Amino acid sequence: xxxxxxxxxxxxxxxxxxxxxxxxxxxxxxxxxxxxxxxxxxxxxxxxxxxxxxxxxxxxxxxxxxxxxxxxxxxxxxxxxxxxxxxxxxxxxxxxxxxxxxxxxxxxxxxxxxxxxxxxxxxxxxxxxxxxxxxxxxxxxxxxxxxxxxxxxxxxxxxxxxxxxxxxxxxxxxxxxxxxxxxxxxxxxxxxxxxxxxxxxxxxxxxxxxxxxxxxxxxxxxxxxxxxxxxxxxxxxxxxxxxxxxxxxxxxxxxxxxxxxxxxxxxxxxxxxxxxxxxxxxxxxxxxxxxxxxxxxxxxxxxxxxxxxxxxxxxxxxxxxxxxxxxxxxxxxxxxxxxxxxxxxxxxxxxxxxxxxxxxxxxxxxxxxxxxxxxxxxxxxxxxxxxxxxxxxxxxxxxxxxxxxxxxxxxxxxxxxxxxxxxxxxxxxxxxxxxxxxxxxxxxxxxxxxxxxxxxxxxxxxxxxxxxxxxxxxxxxxxxxxxxxxxxxxxxxxxxxxxxxxxxxxxxxxxxxxxxxxxxxxxxxxxxxxxxxxxxxxxxxxxxxxxxxxxxxxxxxxxxxxxxxxxxxxxxxxxxxxxxxxxxxxxxxxxxx
Amino acid sequence: xxxxxxxxxxxxxxxxxxxxxxxxxxxxxxxxxxxxxxxxxxxxxxxxxxxxxxxxxxxxxxxxxxxxxxxxxxxxxxxxxxxxxxxxxxxxxxxxxxxxxxxxxxxxxxxxxxxxxxxxxxxxxxxxxxxxxxxxxxxxxxxxxxxxxxxxxxxxxxxxxxxxxxxxxxxxxxxxxxxxxxxxxxxxxxxxxxxxxxxxxxxxxxxxxxxxxxxxxxxxxxxxxxxxxxxxxxxxxxxxxxxxxxxxxxxxxx
Numbered sequence: 001x002x003x004x005x006x007x008x009x010x011x012x013x014x015x016x017x018x019x020x021x022x023x024x025x026x027x028x029x030x031x032x033x034x035x036x037x038x039x040x041x042x043x044x045x046x047x048x049x050x051x052x053x054x055x056x057x058x059x060x061x062x063x064x065x066x067x068x069x070x071x072x073x074x075x076x077x078x079x080x081x082x083x084x085x086x087x088x089x090x091x092x093x094x095x096x097x098x099x100x101x102x103x104x105x106x107x108x109x110x111x112x113x114x115x116x117x118x119x120x121x122x123x124x125x126x127x128x129x130x131x132x133x134x135x136x137x138x139x140x141x142x143x144x145x146x147x148x149x150x151x152x153x154x155x156x157x158x159x160x161x162x163x164x165x166x167x168x169x170x171x172x173x174x175x176x177x178x179x180x181x182x183x184x185x186x187x188x189x190x191x192x193x194x195x196x197x198x199x200x201x202x203x204x205x206x207x208x209x210x211x212x213x214x215x216x217x218x219x220x221x222x223x224x225x226x227x228x229x230x231x232x233x234x235x236x237x238x239x240x241x242x243x244x245x246x247x248x249x250x251x252x253x254x255x256x257x258x259x260x261x262x263x264x265x266x267x268x269x270x271x272x273x274x275x276x277x278x279x280x281x282x283x284x285x286x287x288x289x290x291x292x293x294x295x296x297x298x299x300x301x302x303x304x305x306x307x308x309x310x311x312x313x314x315x316x317x318x319x320x321x322x323x324x325x326x327x328x329x330x331x332x333x334x335x336x337x338x339x340x341x342x343x344x345x346x347x348x349x350x351x352x353x354x355x356x357x358x359x360x361x362x363x364x365x366x367x368x369x370x371x372x373x374x375x376x377x378x379x380x381x382x383x384x385x386x387x388x389x390x391x392x393x394x395x396x397x398x399x400x401x402x403x404x405x406x407x408x409x410x411x412x413x414x415x416x417x418x419x420x421x422x423x424x425x426x427x428x429x430x431x432x433x434x435x436x437x438x439x440x441x442x443x444x445x446x447x448x449x450x451x452x453x454x455x456x457x458x459x460x461x462x463x464x465x466x467x468x469x470x471x472x473x474x475x476x477x478x479x480x481x482x483x484x485x486x487x488x489x490x491x492x493x494x495x496x497x498x499x500x501x502x503x504x505x506x507x508x509x510x511x512x513x514x515x516x517x518x519x520x521x522x523x524x525x526x527x528x529x530x531x532x533x534x535x536x537x538x539x540x541x542x543x544x545x546x547x548x549x550x551x552x553x554x555x556x557x558x559x560x561x562x563x564x565x566x567x568x569x570x571x572x573x574x575x576x577x578x579x580x581x582x583x584x585x586x587x588x589x590x591x592x593x
Numbered sequence: 594x595x596x597x598x599x600x601x602x603x604x605x606x607x608x609x610x611x612x613x614x615x616x617x618x619x620x621x622x623x624x625x626x627x628x629x630x631x632x633x634x635x636x637x638x639x640x641x642x643x644x645x646x647x648x649x650x651x652x653x654x655x656x657x658x659x660x661x662x663x664x665x666x667x668x669x670x671x672x673x674x675x676x677x678x679x680x681x682x683x684x685x686x687x688x689x690x691x692x693x694x695x696x697x698x699x700x701x702x703x704x705x706x707x708x709x710x711x712x713x714x715x716x717x718x719x720x721x722x723x724x725x726x727x728x729x730x731x732x733x734x735x736x737x738x739x740x741x742x743x744x745x746x747x748x749x750x751x752x753x754x755x756x757x758x759x760x761x762x763x764x765x766x767x768x769x770x771x772x773x774x775x776x777x778x779x780x781x782x783x784x785x786x787x788x789x790x791x792x793x794x795x796x797x798x799x800x801x802x803x804x805x806x807x808x809x810x811x812x813x814x815x816x817x818x819x820x821x822x823x824x825x826x827x828x829x830x831x832x833x834x835x836x837x838x839x840x841x842x843x844x845x846x847x
Contacts, residue, residue, distance in 0.1 A: 005701075008692045093688045096649070097749075098677025099705050100670065186650045 006110035019581060020079045021119055023574040024165075027072045028123025030570065032154075032161045033131045034061050034563045039154030040135040045145050049545065053142075053552030057559060064560060065164070068567045073168040075571045080112070080172045082578050084179060091180070092188035105177045112176070116169040120162060127161070128153055141313075141555040206256035213249035216242045243300075248293040255285035291579055295572050302568040309561020313554035316472065324470050324546050325414040327500045327509070328359075328516060331469065332538030334366070334492040344495040344538075350530075351523040355497060358512045362499025363413050365406035367468075367479070369398040369493035370452050377449065378428075378478075379442050386438045393438075400493055401451060401480045402468065410468055413498060419464065419481065426456040427481040429466035431474040439463045439478060451480065452488040468496065470541060472550040513542055596789055597623040597646070597757060602655030602665075604641050604812075615641040616652070617812035623757075628783040628790045630803035632832070634839070635795065638812040640761060643793045647680060647759045648672060660756060677706055681750030683760035687742045689734040695745045696721075696730040702749050720748045723786065724778050740771025744778060751788055758782075760792040764799045776802040797836055801829035808835055815839060 010017055038058040046054065094104050132151065139146050220239040259282040263269050269278065285292070332344045343366075348355040356362055376383050376395040387393055407429075408418040419427060426449055430436045439462075446458035467476040501512045520540045528536055604616040615638045623629050633639040644650035646657055648664055657664050659679060667675050682688075689698050696717055703713045721727045724744045729737055737745065743763060750758050763779075764772035780802055782788045792803060800806050802825065808815040816835050820828045 005693075011692070089688060090690060093690065094705075095673075096647075096676060096680075096682045096688075097702050097705050098673050098675070098680075100673045103705075185648075186644060189649060 003110055006107050006114065009107075010111055010114060017083070017115065019574065019577045020083060021115060023075065023079060023570065024115070024119035025123040025126060026570050027075075027567075028120055028161060028165060029127035029130055030563070030566050031065065031068065031072070031164065032124055032127030032157050033134050034559070035065060035160050036127070036131045036152075036154035036157035037061065037134065037138060037559065039152055039157060040131055041138060044135070044139055044142065046142070047548060049548050050142060050144065050552060053549070053556065057552075057556045060556060060560060061563065062160075064563055065160070068563065069164045069168065071567055071571060073171060075574055076168055076172055077175055079574060079578055080176060081179070084108075084176060088183075088188045091183065092185055095185050095188070101180050105180050108176045108180070109173055112169055112173050116165070120165055124158060124161065131157075138555070141551075141558055143551050203256060203260040206253040206260070209249050210253040210257050213246040213253065217246035217250065220246065244293075244297060247296050248289065251285065251289045251292050251296075255282040255289075258282060288579060291575055295575055298568045298572045302565045302572070305561040305568075306565040309557045309565070312557045316550050316554045319473050320547060320550050323467060323474060324472060324543050324550075325416070326470050326498045326543065327503075328513065328540065328542045329470050329496065329498040330355075330520060330538070330540045331494060331496050332536075333494055343492070344497060347523045347527055347538075348519070351526040353519045353523055356499070357519075358501055358503075358516055359499035360502040361413060362497060363406070363409045364497045365402070365410065365495075366492050367494045367496070368401045368487050368489075368491050370401065370488070370491055371398065373399055373401075373449070373451050375399065378439070380447065382438075382441055386442075389438065390434060398493070399478065399480055401482055401487070403484045403487055404481050405484050407466075407468070407481050410498060411466075413500070414470075416466070419466070421459060421481060421483060423483055424454075424456055425459040425483070426451070427459050428463050428478060429468075429476060429481060430463040430478040431465050431467055431476045433474070435477050436463050449480070451482060452486060452491070454486055456482060456486065468498075470498065470543065470546065472546050509544065513544060516540065516542075594625045595622050596625040596627075596660065597791075598658040599646070600656045600658070602642075602645060602652045602657060604638070604645060604650070605653045614812050616645065618655075619809070619812070619814055620655075621807060621814065621817070623789065623791060625756075625789055626783070626787050628779065628802070628804045629792070630800040630806045631791070631793045631809060632795060632797070632800050632806055632836070633809035633815075637809045639793045639795075639809050642809065643759055643761055643791070646757075646791070647682060648676060678753065679756045681753065681755035681758040683743070683747050683750045683758065683763045685762040685765040687734070687739075687746045687766070689742055689746055689749075691734050694731055694733055695726065695737065695741075698734070698745060699730075699749045699752050702753050706753060716752050717748075720752045723782065724748045725774075738771065739767050740774055743767060743771070743775055747775070747778065747782075751782060751786075756789065758788055758790045760790065762794055763792060764794065764796060769798075772799065797829060797832045800832055801825050806832055806835075808839060810839060 038054060041054045091104055094107075095101075131154070135146065135152070220243040223235065223239050259278060262274075262278050269275055330344060332347060334343050344364075345355060356364070374395065375386075375393060375397045378399060379386050379395075383395055387395065404419070404421045411418045421427060428439055428443060430439050443458060443460070443462050446461045448458070449456050463478075466479070466481075467474070468479060469476070501509055501516075503509045503512045517540060524536055524538070599619060599621055601618055601620050602616055603614065603618055606613040606615055617638075619642065631639045631642060641650065645652050646664075648667065652665050655665070662675070664675060689695075690701070693701065699717045699720065700713050703716060708716070717730070718727070721730055724747060726741060726744050726748060729741050729745070734742055734745075743766070747758075747760075747763070750760075760779075764775060767775060776799060779790060779792070783790055783804075790803075792799070794800050803820070805817065805819045807817045816838070818831055818835060823831070
């Protein structure tokens with residue numbers, strides 16, 4: 001009988017339960033889909049480094065899943081509390097008929113279990129279906145091909161989903177039983193009759209609070225949106241707290257304030273149905289302050305995560321096209337100490353290896369540094385200001401200098417515009433945004449620079465866009481381009497080799513690159529064996545590697561953004577729907593009486 | 594024979610600063626097989642009195658004995674058992690479960706007592722016959738009229754053969770025809786089946802069906818009249834007289 005009662009309760013109150021059930025199903029399927037990504041990736045053509053990224057993604061997603069489970073758990077508890085409240089009359093009847101509280105708990109327990117099993121089953125089915133589509137998305141995000149389509153079910157993700165949701169349902173059951181033990185028959189019977197108290201708020205206080213919280217919210221947004229550089233941990237926390245509190249108080253005060261304002265405009269207030277409309281709106285805002293705040297904040301999170309995830313990905317992709325323009329670049333730091341001379345050419349020669357094999361075209365060049373030409377010589381008067389703004393800078397840091405002929409050769413290789421330079425002139429190249437702003441200030445008056453004892457005039461009064469190292473982003477912190485004959489060859493700084501492979505197909509690229517790496521590592525190993533006390537400074541960067549890690553990073557960001565954004569969106573929708581449902585039934589009761 | 598004995602009960606609401614005495618020292622008793630109506634204006638404490646007797650609310654002071662059991666001292670399982678076996682409730686707004694048919698609604702009271710399906714069926718059909726609702730047994734509450742719903746609710750209240758049936762404004766939501774029909778059934782249950790009924794009402798017509806009427810004003814017993822050998826019409830006139838005495842605010846209850 002109890003079972004029948006539970007079942008018929010669910011069946012008959014489907015309208016109420018539909019939203020609850022629907023929320024659970026979406027929650028379960030989203031949870032499954034994102035936890036099954038690792039399993040779905042099995043059918044993709046992935047390289048070793050991409051596998052690493054997928055594994056990183058998996059562990060990140062499972063970490064986020066705990067957070068997501070908390071959000072969904074709170075949502076489910078909220079929804080079930082809401083459904084319980086609407087059944088006060090029913091529980092009162094059970095009690096007057098002499099049913100014990102444990103039996104009532106048992107009815108609710110049966111209902112929760114039935115709904116839980118149902119939603120898990122349906123949700124998993126939908127999730128498994130959706131995750132097939134997800135592998136197509138994964139493939140496109142990682143920019144790889146699918147080997148062959150195969151229907152995959154991740155048992156690991158199923159187990160995880162079932163366990164997490166079982167825990168959530170358990171919490172709901174405990175919560176419900178706690179509520180039932182506490183409830184009193186008289187309160188249950190009278191719950192419908194208690195009219196909602198409309199607290200009249202002090203209008204002056206409302207206006208005051210509204211103005212203060214509007215100001216606080218504006219301040220927080222300006223801090224986060226336009227003063228990003230100065231944002232440290234403490235200020236960031238302050239902004240979050242201010243934002244949340246101000247949102248709440250704006251909703252709290254706005255209904256009282258708006259009503260006052262409209263009521264004072266008697267012509268407007270008493271025209272046709274306006275009085276009713278305004279009262280209705282203000283009472284609705286009044287009763288929904290907390291849920292509106294929560295919905296607002298959750299939508300904020302959703303919009304921010306989704307938008308930033310996609311824009312990070314887009315900028316990563318466009319930066320790649322812009323700043324990763326050669327197949328391979330090898331760079332080592334010059335070392336002038338007697339034994340530790342490991343300039344690139346020496347390094348390879350010592351190991352009896354060819355430096356340029358496999359390159360169809362390449363530019364091999366050296367950059368220089370003048371020990372007396374440092375950041376402080378460039379910055380001049382504004383050095384202290386610069387150091388204050390960017391604590392990472394050091395006044396005595398050497399400035400890298402490149403010959404104009406080398407740089408223009410590199411430009412041709414990279415497919416960029418070459419630059420022109422007259423005798424006795426210099427150009428500063430920089431594209432890292434913050435650094436660039438500082439340099440622009442220093443160059444505003446086109447100051448002369450003394451490099452290797454010679455005075456050079458500025459060709460431009462600001463930095464020029466340019467770089468010599470390939471990469472995924474604009475990361476050139478400043479390089480001076482000078483006429484060839486200005487250089488003192490004794491002050492070598494770095495040695496570079498950038499070039500494109502003699503390869504046309506993907507397979508050829510892979511094999512050439514493998515050879516390139518082997519030779520580099522052999523050379524470095526030999527050097528390190530001979531110089532056990534010194535550290536080698538140098539690296540080999542390839543387009544393929546940079547692409548894969550950047551694309552992988554983009555994919556990770558997209559997945560995390562989608563995951564968090566979707567869950568918060570579901571939560572918002574569910575809360576709104578439940579609120580609307582309660583409004584509509586309350587009105588119905590009103591009409592019937 | 595005495596069934597219910599109420600001894601000097603009091604019920605206070607609120608806190609020290611603003612104390613409301615909903616019931617202020619009420620004592621009376623009800624015999625087995627009686628049909629008692631409690632009358633009073635809104636806020637006179639009549640529903641609070643019924644809530645205290647029905648264990649829905651608890652008294653601040655005093656005792657209520659039903660068959661020598663002090664129900665103010667009942668707790669937990671004993672309270673559940675007491676409600677299950679000794680009491681039947683009828684509410685103003687019926688309190689039927691929308692998810693169950695009339696038959697199932699009535700049967701619920703018995704299945705909570707763990708009766709067998711056979712027993713349940715006989716009892717339900719029997720009580721449905723008495724209340725004239727056999728045709729609507731398979732209908733859901735939303736398919737029934739208000740009068741039918743209240744008779745189904747009454748059937749649920751008496752199907753367990755409770756010692757005492759408590760009704761809170763049973764005719765409050767019914768039109769006069771349905772109310773009359775329900776009250777006729779109450780009288781039938783009282784006289785032919787020997788059910789003890791206690792009913793709260795503010796309506797003189799409804800009260801005139803009872804055998805005894807207790808008037809309450811400001812939490813105290815104001816007056817009490819028995820029907821004796823009068824006809825219902827004569828009794829109704831007597832009630833009207835008392836109501837007039839009670840004062841203006843009950844005039845709307847005529």
